[in-house]
Amino acid sequence: MILPWLIVIPAAGAVAAWLANRVSTALCRWTALAAMGGQLALVVYAWAAHAEAWHVGGPGVPLRFAAAWIPPLHVSFLLMMDGLSLLMVALTAVLGILSVAASWRSVVRWPGLFHFNLLWSFAAITGVFLAEDLFLFYVFWEMMLIPLYLLIRIWGHERRRMASMKFFLFTQAGGLLLGILALYFLHARATGVYTFRFPDLAGTAMSPAAATWLMLAFFVAFAVKLPAFGVHTWLADAHTQAPVAGSVDLAGLVLKVGAYGMLRFVVTLFPGAAADMAPYAMALGVAGIVYGALLATAQSDLKRLVAYSSISHMGFVLLGVFSWDALAMQGTIIVIVAHGISTGALFVLVGMLHERLGTHDMRRMGGLWAAAPGIGGAAMVLALATLGLPGLGNFVGEWLVLQGTWRASPAFAAIGTVGFVLSAVYALRMVQLVFFGPPAPERQRLAGMSFRETAMMAGAIALLLWLGLYPRTFLRAGGPAVTALRDESLRRAREPRHPAPAEAAPPGEGAPP
């Protein structure tokens, strides 16, 4: 019964926070914080209570929940949590707390509605990570977008209207619903069983052409979220214009939905087609690593810089997933978690600077170390995490991805390693422009870090150190689940392509009924 609660708590918290705002804004904020804290407590409990079970992975998924929902359409309310989902939900809860805390002072306009939207998006994202029924997955998927759109549209910066519209239009790209429905009917035609449960759909017999098209429908939808090279342009605008909590939400979680979708659906539902796609996807991955880093180097807007660095880091996810290597695929988990925390914290830090300086423009900063050594120190650690310093989480993930990719394709691994150099270029440029150099005369005094801000930064840095020095905690929880996905997918990819008897059928017709 834990699983529905993981979704209900933030959803109920969303409503409660909205209502609490009628009493007082402080109550609203504390309610939201308590709800996300409750979710974190619950997920940690689930983690600890089944400590040994996460090693099983695959069919031995420790936590499930099933209820009937729309029987005529064979839609059920199915939830399941394996190690991969566990880490994702844990990340959601941590970033939820971070988002609420980061908005404590900066959001003054309609705080009730703000926290409703924020927590509602967390509930929906949790649902995305837990759904075992593709229809339910799609419901959560759409449910997550509206509040995010509103967060950018209402609480964003100057160009929020354009950014929110771009965000919304882009995320509708890809034919996710079409793909899901096509899969549903193809499966029914092949077996006579109507179901949206994706472990059942994974073995669906279909022609290679159909598999390729359906795979692309899923791939594009997730690639936009990730975002992969070429479909990334919504991200810079959305991040730059979103409020701090929105940026944390986007970078920490929405991007991870794309990564999660690649691992969970693209690889397992269409193993053959995805395997054919692998070299192109890996090329997209390294292109993203290099291109994102190059653009990050050129930015003068601090938020845009962080946004483009995200594109670079997410390239490692695409590279790792499609290298199909056990090491690299497990590395992607660490990349996902570490990037969520480091970039989330970096956005919070950018927000802290904005509260003090009223700008994101690095050309108007410089020499801030003297006035704000605490913020500078935190920024330095986060910049080092971004550039992949060993000892911090991002390094472990990126190293595992590259080392695994080497076994699949040395060339892609070598090109990906260029990211190590380029990330140093933009990360150190950022620290230099903001904190070093001659201080501007009007910036001699800045407010020091409050307890809330110190706690946010210290928490994020502690988690990054944990990820960097003892990633086993996370690899033991998430690794077996990912390995199970990989084994399953490899097994299917090796099976003779379905369907053997369909060779006589007209192309595109799919399996015989």
Add this chain to the structure above:
Amino acid sequence: MTWWATALPLVPLLPLAGFATLALARRLPHAVIAVIGAGSVGLAMCLAAAVGVGYIVSGGPAGVVVWRWMEVDGFAPVIGLRLDALAAVFIFVVAGVGFLIHLYSTAFMAGDEGYRRYFAGMNLFVASMLLLVLADNLLLLYLGWEGVGLCSYLLIGHWYRDAANGRAARKAFIVTRVGDAALAVGLFLLFGSLGTLNIRDALARAAAQWAVGEPLAVTAGVLILAGAVGKSAQLPLQTWLPDAMAGPTPVSALIHAATMVTAGVYLIARMHVIFDLAPAARLLVAVVGCATMLLAGFGALAQRDIKRVLAYSTISQIGYMFLALGVGAWAGGVAHFVTHALFKSALFLGAGILIRCLAEGHDLFAMGGLRKVFPFTGRAFLMAALTLAAVPPLTLTFNSKDTIILEAWRSPTGGAVLGAGALLGAIVTAAYALRLFFLAFCGPVGQQARRRPGALMVVPFVLLALLGAVAGAPDLIAAFTGRNFLLDFLHRSLPALPAEAPQPVWTGLEQIGLAAVSLAGVAAAYVLYLPGRRWLAKQAAAPAGAALRRLALGGFGFDAAYDLLLVRPFAWAVRAGRGDLFDLLVNLPAHAGDALHALLGALQTGRLRWYAALVVLGAVVYLALTVLL
């Protein structure tokens, strides 16, 4: 497990704890900061000595696993340390020289607003460096490797208000990161082929799996060399080190002379099995070393800034170490690291005293006659300079370089070309070492001291100069018994070149010959550079001389070439693409929609006559089309 192996983690942990304390505790008085900063390294030095004695007594290398770092699909690096003779020599030098330089820093940095930040960075550096040399697997070594690079970056940019220091710091980090990335690829290759990153296992498997000349081994060797070249400032990645002199002088002494820049030497010595399997890569090490040594030596002859002379000298001396490694004289290269760490950090600390006590402490030509201003410092400086020049018997430490020169002649990999290069290098070395001394300390007095150096600065400096001058003595004494002291110790971990039967007479003649070579360099410096000499200035004023001088002063055009070929095109491309081409593409439909909207909107004027006219026009066009078509 032996007691000393159990204590091994404490060696890097002590400075790490110092770093953590200094980084987190605010508002500490400077005296407390100094005690924590220098004390933690001092304790680490004592422990390193104790551990080293434990190793010698117990007679075998040992290690300890602190925790398992990760465990993924057969990839299971540990946080594990291991001490053998090579690591023992390194940790003792790192902690020992580190402690003396920390002591010196307490006075040198006195009153600096970033006092705490400085010592935090220095402690983190010592911890990372100790981790680097103690790591029992290559991933942990890489952690230390990147850690020292980070501290180098932080400390070069210590005086952050000057943007030039920030530039130098970033240049150092990014240029070395190019090498680091190559090293990372090398490690991917090693793991991909050998299935482990544990150093002992990897080397054993490499020896078992690969034949001599195996292409994979050569590739791995070249990639490791690329990493070493970056960190140790060898050709073609040497350009960052002269600029790194922007940092405080004790930082230059510790990081950019004695320890970090020799990490490449350590790495190659540690991976010697790979290089023995890859003769081509090993020869490349020797060639890179020899070329760097000569080029940087000539570069040092042209510099005006006292710290830049020393920086070029460091590059040059590390070139000697690379040459030794490349010809297979593994222990000889490491022995030169030991003596170099002592005398070069002494020279830097001496330069630091001048910088601290003179109004204009960097320009050699603004000095002169300082022998009379700082008589004691001058004598110690001369001792260190003579050690660098390797002039027996004024210094007892001439043998580390002599070993390299002789091995370069003798080794099957070496030969006449490398050997002659090494000899020429010895002349150049002696020349620039004494040029430095003559220009700064001899001739008429250039400027007076603003203050006197305190004991905390003089004592570590003199101690290091003394230690540098006598470091070769144990080996000299042992030589009478036909044995070596340091080299034999190192041969516990590193293979020796096939020894020839010792021929005392011949050895003696060689020594005399080499001493004569060094003396020739000293004589050249005396003739050319003693203040008041005019001949060289005249040559340098001639067009050809001036061009040559500019070339050497600028590091032989490497910086200019990189700027022209890499940095500027990169900056241009990045700036040109700042708007994100894809975004322009994506916004195209949006702009087209806007334009169409404006067009159609313009039709809607609200004027009836305009509408009527358009209706008529439309009807006419339609009718005309129907009739005509």
